Amino acid sequence: MQADKGESGGIRGAVAMSRFFLRERVRPGERVVDATCGNGHDTLLLARLVGPTGKVWAFDLQERALAATRELLAGAGCLAQAILVAAGHERLAELVQEPIRAVVFNLGYLPGGEKGVVTRPAETLTALDQAADLLLPGGLITVCVYTGHPGGPEEGEAVAKWAAALPPAVFNVWISRQPNRPPTAPYLVLVEKVR
Numbered sequence: 001m002q003a004d005k006g007e008s009g010g011i012r013g014a015v016a017m018s019r020f021f022l023r024e025r026v027r028p029g030e031r032v033v034d035a036t037c038g039n040g041h042d043t044l045l046l047a048r049l050v051g052p053t054g055k056v057w058a059f060d061l062q063e064r065a066l067a068a069t070r071e072l073l074a075g076a077g078c079l080a081q082a083i084l085v086a087a088g089h090e091r092l093a094e095l096v097q098e099p100i101r102a103v104v105f106n107l108g109y110l111p112g113g114e115k116g117v118v119t120r121p122a123e124t125l126t127a128l129d130q131a132a133d134l135l136l137p138g139g140l141i142t143v144c145v146y147t148g149h150p151g152g153p154e155e156g157e158a159v160a161k162w163a164a165a166l167p168p169a170v171f172n173v174w175i176s177r178q179p180n181r182p183p184t185a186p187y188l189v190l191v192e193k194v195r
């Protein structure tokens with residue numbers, strides 16, 4: 001496994017598991033989306049996976065998040081394949097009109113940032129619907145869900161209900177939890193489009 005900051009413990013948590021699947025699936029030259037770029041760590045992984053011939057759209061509402069992502073990508077020499085979008089991910093279908101291999105959601109608030117700017121169920125579900133439509137066969141949606149902040153458990157339930165309603169002939173859906181961690185540990189909702 002490619003070494004990433006914070007992943008020395010193997011598939012230690014939901015983010016590490018999301019990245020495990022992204023590495024398995026995303027190839028050079030492909031188009032992918034980070035729906036919540038935050039400090040840019042997932043965007044950087046995606047930019048490395050698609051390489052200079054691919055494209056990563058990175059969405060965030062906060063200029064601070066986009067600036068941190070820009071700096072991280074520039075430092076790694078990966079800025080050329082990234083499109084930083086200062087807009088909510090609920091505008092995904094309007095702003096991305098190409099078939100997509102993977103869409104990454106990391107819900108909640110920006111670590112070290114404004115806790116009032118948090119993902120919310122209405123926008124998250126709108127973006128998930130659009131992501132499912134844009135996804136190529138074999139494509140993945142990864143959603144890391146956090147339940148330790150106000151509104152987090154409700155957002156997780158909304159995402160689980162959305163995922164449960166996806167037609168099984170078209171989508172494989174998984175929810176991965178860690179029974180040996182506190183019940184508030186983040187968990188991963190994984191959606192694979194099979195055709």
Ligand SMILES: C[S@@+](CC[C@H](N)C(=O)[O-])C[C@H]1O[C@@H](n2cnc3c(N)ncnc32)[C@H](O)[C@@H]1O
Pocket residue numbers: 035036037038039040041042043059060061062065087088089090106107108109110111117118119120123
């Ligand atoms: C948990 S952080 C993402 C962390 C990021 N993946 C990383 O590696 O640093 C969640 C981010 O979602 C952003 N956000 C909240 N609502 C959003 C929306 N409607 N569209 C896009 N981003 C949103 C927040 O500003 C915050 O930066």
